[in-house]
Amino acid sequence: MAEFDYSQAISDARAKYESIALALDTDRLKSQEAELEQQASAPGLWDDSEHAQKVMSQLSACQSQLKHLSSAASRLDDVATLIELGQEENDADTLHEAQTEIESIQKDLDQMEIETLMDGEYDSRSAVVTIRSGAGGVDAADFAQMLLRMYLRWAERNGYKAKVMDTSYAEEAGIKSATFQIDAPYAYGRMSVEGGTHRLVRISPFDNQGRRQTSFAAVEVVPLVEATDHIEVPDSEIRVDTYCASGPGGQGVNTTYSAVRITHLPTGIVVTMQDERSQIQNRAAAMAVLQSRLLVLRHEEEAKKKKELAGDIKASWGDQMRSYVLHPYQMVKDLRTGCETSQTQAVFDGDIDEFIQAGIRWRHEQRLEAAAEEANE
Template identity: 45%
Template sequence: MRAEIINLVDEMKQSIGLLRRHLDWDNAQKKLAELNARSEDPALWNDPQVAQDVMRKRQDLESRINLVRRLEQTIEDNTGLIELGEAEGDQAIVKEAEKALTGLKDEVAKYEIETLLSGEADQNEAFLQVNAGAGGTESQDWASMLLRMYVRWGEQHDYKVDILDEHSGEEAGIKSATIQVKGHNAYGWLKTESGVHRLVRISPYDSNARRHTSFASIWVYPVLDDSIDIQVNESECRIDTYRASGAGGQHVNTTDSAVRITHIPTGIVVACQSERSQHKNRATAWKMLKARLYELELQKQQEKIDAANAKKTDIGWGHQIRSYVLQPYQLVKDLRTGKTSTNPTAVLGGDLDEFMAASLAQRVHGGGPSQVDDID
């Protein structure tokens, strides 16, 4: 077996070893057996909410255990094929098996990154809010491009994406929108996307074809489950109802079903108009508010950690984190990690994993933002 392939196999086995340790392999299998036993008990369904929680945990744990087994089996099968091919002098078998192992490398690396998702809410679903910056139509169009980027990212990862609230721009794009990304680890993956995103391009709305710079902000916060309790004093909130509207200002409902909640002490505003029922929109808006307040606490904790570690940072909450240049050249650059891509079309089409992985690794392993030059 070639030295290059031997080293590759060794690296992947080390990564899978990290996955096993993160999963706490022996205890994970015991826990799965317990969850299987509970799921087979008919009395479990006397409380549907508890039953759904048990089934969700069982499915999640089973999928992670099966993942490790599949990766190990794939490595074992293909190393065996290489040895067989070499013994029989069949280079076609050897090349096919080496190709399979090389292709497996990226998959193993992805799941190794997921071991970094160990925060309290990392496994939860996520709310993602997009807001256009100053600049009218330009920024509103950019906000709609970002919204589409995250929707496509979610769909590529088999997440379900629901639009909870959307306010269209006067001419094009959106002023703001909030989506819910449903699926395991959605918040863990998306949490480092919060911040200001900058676009540089030749404006399609400028008859003189001048270069414009547009800004839009992203805010990500977790959908909270029953394990995280956030208390909100309703007397500190203002609740407004209004008619939901869609693109072009067309009413999607003839009653005041949309709900907006303002948390007066913090100034946080959330809104939901995805349902025709005001009751359902109100319930979702309360969940969004609690999630925002929880994320605010996480932010304060992170700021304390950064201060304690004396980290030098000018990439904070609400500050620029990434630039997307479409003209005069093509480049996407993350200003925290230095990660770049020369294919903005792919990135804006949802190809964000490498940027997210780099940000997650930096946050977990420490160290301040990379000292990289900004993009003109």
């Protein structure tokens, strides 16, 4: 095994830190923090709760970035001192401790670097995710539920607030579809790289002959709309149906017409919501999701027009983006980035940060290449 190069490791970590600090613009962050603190302390801030929550969320994100930058700088100085001490005294235990700390710092810097790459228009927002079972019958419905659990466990591991807003259960097992919301800074920037078709290959637990089954599930990710987005949906363009909620729930959920289905007539988009007890709350939540999808649709149409003018610069994300193989071998592989692991159970338990980070880097490279080609037109 090659000897650990402490000097090179510290040099690489400092270089990455400087690159991150430059990209995040520390002076800008400090100025933004001061401005947001002034807004947060203004009298009457909570007269407009939606605006107040936005200010507090932005302030929290800004403070978090500054705290991480300050902590990384301090840790780099401390570990450099620790290395110097260990080398002077030829103390193997101290040097081992320093190596462990450097590796931890590098991992944290990688996480921070990812935030600098999430520069899309909506990347900083909360995310609304919908999972739908595809081809594969009951196995596909079960796979959709496995994905739902995977994402909820991922959110839990990272301390993100997640709320299931609607679930449509399949008859035999699993789910037909589910919609959930993740509230965290850059939730959309992270989750958007999960959008696409996911494929599962395994011995079907629902086949009494034990045959191998391939099933599919689709993941759709949209940013949560904000008041400034101006997505107007006239009443004449929607049809609202109410019905009794299905699935697990108390008497008040299953015996009242609290569930809401909104159909957007011009596009055919359908949104259902049944998580809340109140029909009014479900309608409001469904409208928010509908507006989010219309926002993405508008954004895609604008991007399509640009592509028509500039030519087809890059292929779209494509249908199949990740495969989960449980038989005849164990492997999860992202078909866009090449990121893979044989730890399939860990992935289904929510350990997907490596895939998300690889997806964000891949997307950033795609954007840079597309921008360069567009500039050369």
